[in-house]
Amino acid sequence: MDILRSLLLTGLLPALVLAQHPSRFTIYWSVLTNQDNGQALWELTLVNQDTVALPASGWTLYFNFMRPILPESAPPSVQLTHLNGDFYRLDPTEAFTPLLPGARRTLSFASRGPLIKVMDAPSGFYFVFRDSAGTPLPPVSVRDVRALPFASEFQTRRHPADRVPVPTPAWRYYQNASLHLLPPDSLIPVVPTPRLLVHQPGHWTLDRSATIAYEPTLIQEATFLADALAPLLGTRLRLEEGGFSTATIRLRLGAVLLPEGSTHAEAYHLKVDPNTGITITGADAAGVFYGIQTLRQLIDPVFYRQSADTIPIPALEIRDAPRFSYRGLHLDVARNFQPKEVVLRLLDLMALYKLNRFHFHLTDDEGWRLEIRGLPELTEIGGCRGHTETEQDCLVPSHGSGPVAGQPPGSGFYSREDFLEILRYATSRHIEVIPEIDVPGHARAAIKAMEARYARLKEAGRPESEAAAYRLVDPADTSTYRSVQGWNDNVINVCLPSTYRFLEKVISELQQLYQEAGAPLRVVHTGGDEVPRGVWTGSPACQALMQAENIEDPAALQDYFLERLHQMLTRKGLRLAGWEEVGLTAVDENGRRVHRPHPRFRDRGFLIYAWNNIWGSGAEDHAYRLANAGYDVVLSLASNLYFDLAYSKHPEEGGLYWAGFVSTDAPYRMEPFHLFQGPIQHWLGRPLPPEAFARHERLTLQGQSHIVGLQGQLWGETLRTPARVFYMAVPRMLALAERAWAKRPAWSQIADPEPRQRALQNAWNEFANRLGQRELPRLDALYQGTVPYRLPPPGAVIENGYLKANAALPGLTIRYTLDGSDPTATSPLYTGPVLLKGHGEVRLRTFDTTGRGSRTTRLVY
Known part of the structure; x- marks a missing residue:
């Protein structure tokens, strides 16, 4: 009895009880405001719905959050620790008092960057309780996490200069006003448009x-x-x-x-x-x-x-015939793993719309997704995420993957047999699979896997030379850095012979897989992006190499690495591809730092994927600079072709928004050879006049020959389910297919801006009708609702007592209710203005031919 009383007094008994069943906590997240200083203020409210108190000590709450949280902003009752990447922990301090059953506790924080969407919420919450001896007990997940509504302008404003409106029913209605239903027999019957x-x-x-x-x-x-x-x-x-x-x-x-x-x-x-x-x-x-x-x-x-x-x-x-030989789609399965069946379905969609390059992003900081014979740790450790103290068994949770190891989307990989099936499936559809092994940055999964291999072999008594054969870090390195995504240990050491032995092994295994599948392997994408400053500066191995190679600046080691990697690939008959960073170098011009094509590599045959064209950033012409300098370029432009970005600013519309928003028509209205044709909006929403691009490079005739094609990007940070993959990909990938295959559109050849804009709008109306009347219904019929593409919510207004509604893709069905319930596939069909009597709430949704509905639109009358 004395022991029981002691446990109750110390709060350890509640901890033991809480650890023995799934969490009965609810966590509410709410954004207070996005401040003018670039910080967001937000709150976590913990609601204890259990029968025992959350004790004053003996627990840790872990979670993922994609923004850097300011540790000093945490309230005195908890200590916030940034562990790595997007991974955080909260521990109670002496000021924390037990949270009694039925009680709630609100904790306030500040973080860098705006927060304007429900999907910005922290995720993957789980408790780890400790027993009386301080031994951690099994993790307990918090399943019930809710984001409170975004109701004020301060919650949805990204910046003091942000002019992009939050879509309302009326805003959507007037945006759709220039669209109208066309007779079916007037539509071009094929996507993309034939010559x-x-x-x-x-x-x-x-x-x-x-x-x-x-x-x-x-x-x-x-x-x-x-x-x-x-x-x-x-x-x-x-x-x-x-x-x-x-x-x-x-x-x-x-x-x-x-x-x-x-x-x-x-x-x-x-x-x-x-x-x-x-x-x-x-x-x-x-x-x-x-x-x-x-x-x-x-x-x-x-x-x-x-x-x-x-x-x-x-x-x-x-x-x-196609306009461009390269018509691509990129899928990141490292951040969140996608099953083989999702990949095969994407390949089907690509083939149907004549896309022919599948850029398979197989490795990154958060995951290694391809089995490599002889290196089992790559998938056993690098392909697994879960709660861990050492990362000798799996990687830490990322992107809300939670504490349970081995479960998708955090965990998963493609066996050799899976990958062979994917390769054969793609090849039979004339799709070339371009594998990406992301180095030297974005390589944390590989680094941790090879450290686990080293530890295993050392423990087994194997020689140092064998244990360290594929090691990717210098153990004596004291360098400090932080990547854009928050990692402090995600860059391989480019000065170690074992690094190149590892890459040789991986690329040789890739070649064997492709050969066995009868699939072409011509290009290996090597990433090369977002290497943070400070890497390699404290590495004795790099200091020795720099002295031997007469290299003065550690930053120049990336060029050394690219040279060696290029030579390795060339010996194997392969071409090096990378993000635009591998073809650019930073130089000082008139007191400012700008990026220019790297003269060292322009004649090496690199294939460059240009992505950084954020409107208003000054970098909008990177692709043209590279092409004019002689680099072959794939336009992968964030402002038009990043399909992981949100369709709109609505808080419930998932997706990222660091480069703005990518609407369904964004790929369609991009003319690859004339990117600066207006109207163009700054990423914050204000118009950019033609003079804003007066000093930007235009694409030369010779440069046009180096624009080899276009590619849409599906980055995986927010793609936590297969349904999200298809939602973000379709229908935007059909607009991408149109622009990559069809000849230069007539509207883009009109010099006068106003007639050009009218012609563009007419052309888009026809294409939108093709989507709404033909292609989306075709996908419904072909795949029986297993391609859950995005259905745009309807626009609606009430004018003179009448409800008026329209759709962004004419041909989609609109249904409505007047009783406060969400419309279903059997609700009244909207066919024209509806007279509303009295007062109440009208709700509307667009529907596909399977009965699946969009997000609900609500109006009060």
């Missing part, structure tokens, strides 16, 4: 008697077509090698003469004749494949919902 499309009278009827004839080298494409048509007809069409005189669908190779009289790789000629059937002629196998994808889009989406005996296909002729 030449000539409609003919009549149609050809596809039925089960059709046969597919193909040239011998096109068996893969013929099989794909038969498999694609089988669900529509309820049977698989017969394939016949040769037999072109009797077949009704013919796949051939041959010269494809384009409208301008030229030929082009990946070109195709598709002819649908009412009497003789379909002929697809490709300049190569890829061209035939793209002709097949166009044929699939000519079929009305209704036929994808259930099989039919006959399917009419409109008679027409198309001659088509």
